[in-house]
Amino acid sequence: MKFVRQLKPKLSDDAEVIVFYQDKLLINNKNQTFIHPCKEFNLFFDINDLIAIALKDNKTLCTVDIAENLFLDLDDYDFVDLRMILGSLDQESFSLIGRSKMINYWRRNSKYCGACGKKTDFISSEEAFQCSCNNEFIYPKISPCIITLIHRGDEILLGRSKHFPKGMFSTLAGFIEPGESCEEALVREVKEEVGINVKNIKYFSSQNWPFPSQLMIGYFAEYDSGEIILEDEEIEEAYWFNLNKLPSIPPEGSISGLLIRSYIEDHS
Numbered sequence: 001m002k003f004v005r006q007l008k009p010k011l012s013d014d015a016e017v018i019v020f021y022q023d024k025l026l027i028n029n030k031n032q033t034f035i036h037p038c039k040e041f042n043l044f045f046d047i048n049d050l051i052a053i054a055l056k057d058n059k060t061l062c063t064v065d066i067a068e069n070l071f072l073d074l075d076d077y078d079f080v081d082l083r084m085i086l087g088s089l090d091q092e093s094f095s096l097i098g099r100s101k102m103i104n105y106w107r108r109n110s111k112y113c114g115a116c117g118k119k120t121d122f123i124s125s126e127e128a129f130q131c132s133c134n135n136e137f138i139y140p141k142i143s144p145c146i147i148t149l150i151h152r153g154d155e156i157l158l159g160r161s162k163h164f165p166k167g168m169f170s171t172l173a174g175f176i177e178p179g180e181s182c183e184e185a186l187v188r189e190v191k192e193e194v195g196i197n198v199k200n201i202k203y204f205s206s207q208n209w210p211f212p213s214q215l216m217i218g219y220f221a222e223y224d225s226g227e228i229i230l231e232d233e234e235i236e237e238a239y240w241f242n243l244n245k246l247p248s249i250p251p252e253g254s255i256s257g258l259l260i261r262s263y264i265e266d267h268s
């Protein structure tokens, strides 16, 4: 698979599309798929609104963000909340859906120049928008965030954000500030969110997170000192949990879920 960004792509008959409506994803319940043949849907959106995001098995894969839901009367089709299905997706599906959502977000937010307010042009050779005022290219913007599992032997520290489903606890996360390294951001975020100090920061892996356009960079961090003090309004509750007595945690498909499961595996 090769990633591309093409506005108004030339499409052959076998082109496929991933459809969003108000940030929800179109699913064909009968075939259990989120990738649909473009030609079936010609009447449901303007073909000029499609943006090609990848070449997959020699087919062009596009995405579109529709303004009006004309799929309502179609049996077998539903728009679903991404957060509800991300946990059950394989890696490639996760990547493609995340990419689609982030590319749509980029296009929506790049129509006008942030410096002078004029309409931007899409420059095919760069696959990016550009304004004549400063000639800077506007590429898809990705915000880097750290996410970390804090451990203390058989215990891990998990927190509850007010946005989480009831009873669910997760690893801590936060945006990296301009001028910070990932490790500096981690130490600062943990201190700000739960008031403790960490050491022995070890990289785990990373994952795109399309809410709206993040790259989550995952680490393990060992407890060093301090007691849990909640000051950040983002976190409602945070506790040390014994590995044998964990609350509800994020699904395996998310990097938070992977960090926790990986730690459990290494300590049982």
Ligand SMILES: [Zn+2]
Residues within 6 Å of the ligand: 113, 114, 115, 116, 117, 118, 131, 132, 133, 134
């Ligand atoms: Zn401008």
